[in-house]
Amino acid sequence: MAERTITVGSTLEALLAEKKYSTIRDILITMKPFDIAAEFDDMEDDRLPILFRLLPKELAAETFVEMDPEAQELLIRGFSDSELREVLDELYVDDAVDIVEEMPANVVRRILSQADQEMRKNINEILRYPENSAGSIMTTEYVSLRPGMSVGDAIMRIRRTGVDKETIYTCYVTSGRTLLGLVTVKDLLLAQDDDTTIDQIMESNVISVNTHTDQEEVALTFSKYDFLALPVVDAENRMVGIVTFDDAMDVMEDEATEDMEIMGGMTPSDKTYLRSSVGDLFKHRIPWLMLLMVSATFTGMIITGFESALAAQVVLTAFIPMLMDSGGNSGSQSSVTIIRALSLGELELSDLPRVIWKEIRTAVLCGVSLAAACFAKIMLVDRLLMGNTEVTATVALVVCMTLALTILVAKFVGCTLPMFAKKVGFDPAVMASPFITTIVDALSLLVYFAIANMLLL
Amino acid sequence: MAERTITVGSTLEALLAEKKYSTIRDILITMKPFDIAAEFDDMEDDRLPILFRLLPKELAAETFVEMDPEAQELLIRGFSDSELREVLDELYVDDAVDIVEEMPANVVRRILSQADQEMRKNINEILRYPENSAGSIMTTEYVSLRPGMSVGDAIMRIRRTGVDKETIYTCYVTSGRTLLGLVTVKDLLLAQDDDTTIDQIMESNVISVNTHTDQEEVALTFSKYDFLALPVVDAENRMVGIVTFDDAMDVMEDEATEDMEIMGGMTPSDKTYLRSSVGDLFKHRIPWLMLLMVSATFTGMIITGFESALAAQVVLTAFIPMLMDSGGNSGSQSSVTIIRALSLGELELSDLPRVIWKEIRTAVLCGVSLAAACFAKIMLVDRLLMGNTEVTATVALVVCMTLALTILVAKFVGCTLPMFAKKVGFDPAVMASPFITTIVDALSLLVYFAIANMLLL
Helix, strand or coil, rough: CCCCCCHHHHHHHHHHHCHHHHHHHHCHHHHHHHHHHHHCCCCCCCCCHHHHHHHCCHHHHHHHEEEEEEEEECHHHHHHHHHHHHHHHHHHHHHHHHHHHHHHHHHHHHHHCCHHHHHHHHHHHHHCCCEEHHHHHHCCCCCEEEECEEEHHHHHHHHHHHHHCCCEEEEEEEEEEEEEEEHHHHHHHHHHCCCCEEECCCCCCCCECCCCHHHHHHHHHHHHHCCCEEECCCCCEEEEEEEHHHHHHHHHHHHHHHHHHHHHHCCCCCCCCCCCHCCCCCHHHHHHHHHHHHHHHHHHHHHHHHHHHHHHHHHHHHHHHHHHHHHHHHEEEEEEEHHHHHHHCCCCCHHHHHHHHHHCCCCCHHHHHHHHHHHHHHHHHHHHHHHCCCCCCCHHHHHHHHHHHHHHHHHHHHHHHHHHHHHHCCHHHCCCCHHHHHHHHHHHHHHHHHHHHHCCC | CCCCCCCCHHHHHHHCCCCCHHHHHHCCCCCCCHHHHHHHCCCCCCCHHHHHHHCCCHHHHHHHHCCCCHHHHHHHHCCCCCHHHHHHHHCCHHHHHHHHHHHCCCHHHEEEEEEEHHHHHHHHHHHCCCCCCHHHCEECCEECCCCCCCCHHHHHHHHHHHHCCCCCCCEEEEECCCEEEEEEEHHHHCCCCCCCCCHCCCCCCCCCCCCCCHHHHHHHHHHHHHHCEEEEEECCEEEEEEEEEEHHHHHHHHHHHHHHHCCCCCCCCCCCCCCCCEEEEHHHHHHHHHHHHHHHHHHHHHHCCCHHHHHCCHHEEEEEEHHHHHHHHHHHHHHHHHHHHHHCCCCCCCCHHHHHHHHHHHHHHHHHHHHHHHHHHHHHHHHCCCCCCCCCCCHHHHHHHHHHCCCCHHHHHHHHHHHHHHHHCCCCCHHHHHHHHHHHHHHHHHHHHHHHHCCCC
């Protein structure tokens, strides 16, 4: 446990201090771009350019893509024009776009001025698409084949043009720019005869997305069909690019994180935790806390309205936290389940009646068992063990009836709110715990005091 | 909105009633396996075998893999031995294992007896690995090459043996069974000269996982390095299989769902929502609800201990829900953020001091702004607008001081608990909202009554 591990980072710094550049280079080329970038991100700013220049050209570009935007900006500002051009030449278009999106305007101008004409045109095209759309995450570099080509010609074409493409394994068959079908390199290699034409072996029933399709739907399509790449077409059904599986994986991860953040009562953030400043965290967390504080005015009002009842039966107060927590938890169980099922595409809005019916039956089961256990607990622990004589059987009955009803209300609210949110076009995740907690709190207090009024006062 | 859409499902049923089998077949072969399976899962049990038998061999196997375990079992029980063998012959080993894992023992025995010897051996090997390990999700069918082979020979080998492999695009170079390196089909196709030997172009610095590596770590490795496939080695460093990106995607999705379920206070479930019975839902939800109900005994005891104070100042009760909700929400903001960062590998246990320092500063910012806003709200809304004269400036002060302290405590508990859970080997997600709510509730009540005692009584 206490063993001191020597990190690559500290080794690199030691070698740098001794100017052992060729040793550093030897170490770096054994590493993967992601890991080099992680080391570079932790380095002092003045060491970064020296280290970066030690990388071979291709590895340099691959590492650059994986680095923090701050470190990228620092490097770009230090690059000569020819150095910048070298890195840009090695980048795939979609990676270049990701970088451009994070940079300030003057850096973007410099990047665009150094990119070759083709790259500049492609970057500008992708930048036109709305954020989080298929168009904004696609790349324009894919292998296109003609339907009349022979398998042999197709393989020749891939060998000639493949080096610049992000993936060569799925090739798209187009005529004009209309998407006719796809062939995989596996199909080509396993074809019996090199003279077979592409249109004889292509899959013509191709699933594609539109440039404006939401990236979440793009990711879902990948996980449904296990594609390596997905073609993106414009409104006129012309092929404009592809999304590759690695970008879809990133989207899946980001969307899950976003859902969790929203469910946890935060506005979602693009930055990782360690990269977020205290100000960032504050900005993302304070809105829901404020809203919750203000909306709790209602629960306060309900309690104030029953103040005289509470003064007469102070023992009732002791059960408020338990009732509120059970209600809140029970509601978020349902909402989290429904929200996740919605975002994985397992549930449709038309399933609402089935969902409600299922939740009501589950709520009755949970509510009744919980109420029974709670009654036993109150009579045994609170009354007998702790000797609190104020806790009568009637009090226990009031508490347990409220508990059962609260669970029912909570599960109903928890399953319906996210589905309604989706129906009116909001993100269902917004309807998770904080929101539901407030509603369920107010409702459970109303139920509590109503039952208490009937049975106790 | 109200337009009636005719579903494929209803069309198929109509055609089935009229016995138009060739039309059904024509429709089905335009569809993707995932979509056919979704239609089949919704069909009446007696129609399923007829429809399934209409599918061409390969499509039938691909569809079979995507179906519900219930429907798979139904089909297997109806298959003749030769039909079963035909489907099995078309399956990849990892898919066959997934199916075997869901079937009752007598069906498993029948599957194993009909599988060919190679398949049976492979299934049994994969079944030996612990659940959720790399070994349990890998496939044993990959392309292996020898270091001395020429590029031309390698391509020939792929063309000859590739048809049965789940992916041909990443080929592994082995000697004996030791993993020496990898080459991609892209490397092979783009190689300048067919006589180049594999060891000259292979990447020898290969990242691999062990058969016992947790599947969550496998998925993280994929999203870090954007691999198509990842080699799995045994304890003696011999290559035993590969995990492909599509399985990694499924793992990522499942792990995110599992984290959300645990955070929402449920034990995780393998089944989708619509497939879960009411009994399943009950079983997964009741444990946390029971635990929360019982642990709320502490909050009840705290309130009972201060009953006389509350009887004298009933107005204090009105703010309990607001204080508890703000604390709970504030704590879950921190815990959700930390839990997600831990499971994405963005945070290490060694980051704990940084995390605590960041959370404390965020908590002070949130606490102070929230307390100030709350003070203004109480004085303006509760006292002036609603004319509640019991709400004095001192009461407001007590509430707001408690609020600020509660936020601080909640954020501290919310960030430290998940990291300690990870340290002692628990799933950090267990430390999300329900758990933290209970702890924060109790602490905030103690703070509340302590401050009230000092300032009010």
